[in-house]
Amino acid sequence: MASTIRVRATSSGETTEVQALIQHPMDSGFVKDAKGEVIPPHFIQELTFEYNGKSVFVADWGAAVSKDPYVKFSFKGGKKGDDLKISWVDNKGATDTATAKIQ
Amino acid sequence: MRSVIHFASAALALAALAFTAVPSAVAADKPDPVADAKAFRIFFTQKFPKVKLEDFVNGPYSMNEDMHRQWEEKEQFPPYEFSLDMGKEMFSKPFKNGKSYADCFPNKGIGIRQNYPYFDAGEGKVVTLELALNRCREANGEPAFSYVKDEMAALTAYMAFTSRGKPFDIKIPDDPRALEAYQNGKRYFYTRRGQLNFSCATCHVQSPGERIRAEVLAPALGILNAMPIYRSEWSGMGTISRRFTTCNSQIRGVPLNPQDDEYRDLEYYLSYVSNGLPISGPGARP
Amino acid sequence: MTIIHDGFSATRRVILKGAGAVALVGLGNIPFSLAPAFAAANDKYPEDAFKAKSEADAIKSLYGKTAEPSDKVKLDAPEIAENGAVVPISVSTTLAEVTSISFLVSENPNALAASYKIPAGTMPSVANRLKMAKTSNVIAIVEAGGKLYSATKEVKVTVGGCGG
Secondary structure, three states, rough: OOOOEEEEEEEEEOOOEEEEEEEHHHHOOOEOOOOOOEEOOOEEEEEEEEEEEEEEEEEEEEOOEEEOOEEEEEEEOOOEEEEEEEEEEEEOOOOOEEEOOOO | OOHHHHHHHHHHHHHHHHHHHHHHHHHHHOHHHHHHHHHHHHHHHHHOOOOOOOHHHHHHHHHOHHHHHHHHHHHHHOOOHHHHHHHHHHHOOOOOOOOOOHHHHHHHHOOOHHHHHHEEEOEEEOOOOOHHHHHHHHHOOOOOOOOOHHHHHHOOOOOHHHOOOEEOOOOOOOOHHHHHHHHHHHHHHOOEEEOEEHHHHHHOOOOOOOOOOOOOOOOOOOOOOOOOEEEEOOOOEEEEHHHHHHHHHHOOOOOOOOOOOHHHHHHHHHOOOOOOOOOOOEEEEE | OOOOOOOOHHHHHHHHHHHHHHHHHHHHHHHHHHHHHHHHHHHOOOOHHHHOOOOOHHHHHHOOEEEEEEEOOOEEOOOOEEEOOOOOEEEEEOOOOOOEEEEEEEEOOOOOOEEEOOOOOOOOEEEEEEEOOOOOEEEEEEEEEEEEEEEEEEEEEEEOOOOO
């Protein structure tokens, strides 16, 4: 099964730009379904990025982050061909991890 | 909203002369799709002189700067990404009988979206891409998909993606039935319907770039080029079938069934008059 | 439903029904957010800050201090969101020693939308997509050199982002 994590990490020599798109409903707990019942909150709470065993970015998210969440950031360093590790945990304890090669 | 109605009725009186007169004029002469397409293109390029021809396919985003920026940001990693990936996977997976979609289409189904819909002389009707996909499935013992979203959207997203940049190349063969289908589509486009008594033209020819409540209206020129689309409003993907049926509902009309004759003919007309504009699908919309 | 001719009872019933509905949604949050895997391994997730209603409470919970507006914090957000469910918002800053960047939407049921930890070596700039329930101020908070700085922008929302 395909991972929920899509990453594009591009190195421009000095810095590496990272864009991530995660497949996740990010239900806020404020929306009702067709039957009028509240759809319970179901959203990613923490998303982490590691390079060379070191954390380069941590996202703490609430339910107000859009469905299929997106984030973009940059960090110094990172070489083409190196690995970038991405993991997330949601409020139900579910997780997913992916490793992307820096382009 | 009131000002929109006033504007619409004023523009309507004017347009009524231009447009409603056309079908009757055409009934007398032979339909001239080539002249229609040219006039259609001139109308929009003159109305929006600053918009490049190929940018008309971006719908409301070419009409409004603030929206354009939001769209550009989202296109960096677009919301239709997952559907597109799913479509690619689905397209290459064989049916239970060992055959695959590639066997149903010219060029194995790659880079052909811009040729749809086409007029099928044998059947005597217009065949759209969505219709062709379901027929392919049924011919190979697989159940048809719903026309409006999910799998159908994923498959058409992938096929559109393989044709990105290619100009619409819809053909109307020299066959009176093809011309009739084209005219039918055109007539549908300009006919008022629903409780709001709007035709497709009311919004997309008379008021592109204007707001109807909160939405900025897209111009009819190039309006199908970005299909299928991920709409923020749907929080998901939708096909041409989905958009036709929901547009009908939105003007408080009774929608037809996906792939009914009128919708097929409408798609034929709208695609033909956008010939030359690049396929940009899959797309994202508000 | 029996009709009570005593106006007070009817009101009380409505309030109790409403309170029940709210409590239910609140309860929905609790078991989920305290997933064991999380609380044990990493109690850095700012649970309380995300539950705070107002931006003042959220900022206080998250940082324990107040922010001063700064033109060195550049907040990029649309004038009118095309759709409240997906509003692209980004922030960048020329301030040095940035350790954290957060985004708040004042009119959302819970003001704090997202908070980012910026380790040394990571650029102080983040782009994300947030939900906005209605027209609201969007506030970007930057923690730099131990101090808090902010930038605010009003974003108009015509189609609410919470499923409306």
